[in-house]
Amino acid sequence: MVRQHVTGPFAIRVRDIVHRPGEMREFERDVQAPEKWGEGLVSVDAGEPIDLDVRVESVHEGILVSGSADTEYTGVCGRCLTDIARDVRVEFQELFAYPGDEATDFEVQDDHVDLETLVRDAIVLSLPFQPVCQPDCPGLDPATGERLTASTGTEQHEPLDPRWAALQGYTTDHDDEAPRPGVENTEES
Numbered sequence: 001m002v003r004q005h006v007t008g009p010f011a012i013r014v015r016d017i018v019h020r021p022g023e024m025r026e027f028e029r030d031v032q033a034p035e036k037w038g039e040g041l042v043s044v045d046a047g048e049p050i051d052l053d054v055r056v057e058s059v060h061e062g063i064l065v066s067g068s069a070d071t072e073y074t075g076v077c078g079r080c081l082t083d084i085a086r087d088v089r090v091e092f093q094e095l096f097a098y099p100g101d102e103a104t105d106f107e108v109q110d111d112h113v114d115l116e117t118l119v120r121d122a123i124v125l126s127l128p129f130q131p132v133c134q135p136d137c138p139g140l141d142p143a144t145g146e147r148l149t150a151s152t153g154t155e156q157h158e159p160l161d162p163r164w165a166a167l168q169g170y171t172t173d174h175d176d177e178a179p180r181p182g183v184e185n186t187e188e189s
């Protein structure tokens with residue numbers, strides 16, 4: 001496979017450590033998503049800033065790349081369609097092999113490692129398939145299509161709790177030798 005020179009923003013120059021096993025460098029780099037990443041309800045927009053924290057380590061077979069990427073995804077809640085925006089952080093690690101006989105997914109090219117595919121895949125895989133605006137989003141009313149709020153439709157069981165508690169209190173009192181006046185006063189106040 002013939003490729004052009006590696007010059008994109010995700011390309012990291014590693015000339016000073018190639019074929020020098022044990023040498024290691026660390027980089028921080030601010031880049032931007034070159035295109036929209038993700039095809040689901042949420043995605044990383046083109047131009048979205050991505051903070052890269054990368055360590056490149058020279059090993060016998062090539063350059064071992066590990067690090068993390070921080071960015072933000074946007075889209076809609078899968079239940080109520082409200083706009084959402086969330087920070088996302090992914091970690092990655094991959095060996096970029098020296099060009100050789102064996103085909104590999106990642107190769108050191110022109111003394112560079114190009115992290116774009118690596119970072120993109122890690123981020124896209126981390127995007128939620130069923131994003132929600134909040135963990136208990138009640139979604140839309142099936143009848144009206146209106147967005148339900150947390151106080152609608154989910155409180156019917158709530159009044160049972162005090163009654164159950166009162167019943168428990170009665171049972172406990174009943175098991176005692178006699179109700180204690182002090183406890184009775186406390187419960188009534």
Ligand SMILES: [Zn+2]
Nearest residue numbers: 077080133137
């Ligand atoms: Zn929602």
